[in-house]
Amino acid sequence: MWAYFDSSALVKVYVQESGRAAVLRLLRQHEVIASAILLVEIRGALRRRAAENVIESSRLPSALQQFAKDRAQWNLLAVSTEILERAEQLVASHTVRTLDAIHIASAQEFAGRLQAHLPFISADQRQIEAAAAAGLMVQQVG
Numbered sequence: 001m002w003a004y005f006d007s008s009a010l011v012k013v014y015v016q017e018s019g020r021a022a023v024l025r026l027l028r029q030h031e032v033i034a035s036a037i038l039l040v041e042i043r044g045a046l047r048r049r050a051a052e053n054v055i056e057s058s059r060l061p062s063a064l065q066q067f068a069k070d071r072a073q074w075n076l077l078a079v080s081t082e083i084l085e086r087a088e089q090l091v092a093s094h095t096v097r098t099l100d101a102i103h104i105a106s107a108q109e110f111a112g113r114l115q116a117h118l119p120f121i122s123a124d125q126r127q128i129e130a131a132a133a134a135g136l137m138v139q140q141v142g
Contacts, residue, residue, distance in 0.1 A: 002075075002114065003030035004107035006100070006122035007041035009141050010034070013070065014046055014063040015055055019123050019142020026121055026141070032074040033118070035083075035106040037099060039076070042067060077106045096130040104131045111136070 003026065012020040013027070046067065050060040077083070079102060086105030090096055096104070104120070104127065111118040120131045123142040132138045 001030050002033050002110070003119040003121055003139075004033045004103070004110065004136075005030075005038075005074075006034070006103050006120070006124065006127060007038045007045065008123040008127070009121045010038065011042050011045045011049075012123065012142060014042075014067060015049055017054075017142065022141040023121070026119075026139070030119065030121075033107070033110050034074055034076055035103050036076045036078055037102055038074075039071060041099065077110060079106070080109070083109050090130060090134060094130040094133060096126060100124060100127040100130065103127065104134055104136065107131065107136055108134060 009023050012023045043064070046060060046063050049055045050057045055063065083102060083105045086108055087098070087101040090101040090104055091098060107118055107120045117137045120136040120138045121141060122128050122131065122138070123140065125140070128138050128140045
């Protein structure tokens with residue numbers, strides 16, 4: 001079964017923080033769908049957390065190595081013109097950040113292809129609210 005994972009959820013795989021156990025459980029139950037922007041976001045988030053001493057700098061190489069291994073298993077959606085148009089509509093009607101809107105629009109696009117409900121998994125409250133208002137089946141972690 002597919003589920004759309006936002007970077008705020010998947011970064012928890014590599015960092016000990018609230019919601020990590022829930023994300024690991026969900027990853028055992030679902031196949032990952034995400035926007036291709038997720039790769040840049042997670043790498044950046046891991047580097048920021050190391051710079052902020054949220055994770056030890058010595059752990060960063062192994063976290064990045066595990067991330068590289070994991071991403072080969074994920075199904076990534078290219079950011080198409082249609083997704084950007086949906087994202088633009090989302091930011092026009094919801095208080096949501098640009099990259100979060102791209103994630104929501106990507107999930108909508110994939111759910112439309114499936115013609116089925118797609119769980120949208122995120123740790124970002126504002127994004128969760130916008131995704132729910134956009135008609136996605138949301139699940140908040142952490």
